Amino acid sequence: MKTMKLPKEQRDQVIQRIQQYFEEERDETIGDLAADGVFDFFMSHLAPIVYNQALSDSRHLVRQQMSSLEEDLYALEYQIKQTR
Incomplete structure (x- = not known):
């Protein structure tokens, strides 16, 4: 590092x-x-330990945000009705 x-x-x-x-x-x-x-x-x-923990926390936050964003995108999809 x-x-x-x-x-x-x-x-x-x-x-x-x-x-x-x-x-x-x-x-x-x-x-x-x-x-x-x-x-x-x-x-x-100490700095490398704090740095690595900050990266881990950031990854966790990004995953949460991406999951939320993905849910929002799915909610925007049009529902296509199947006709027979």
């Missing part, structure tokens, strides 16, 4: 949030480099 790249502004925000999390939840102060390492770890290990 191709590595996901975030714009610098988003990456900086995530790194800031990681630092904030460590400060508030663990009472630890970590620097930019450590937070960047945490971010890279999760992006390489």
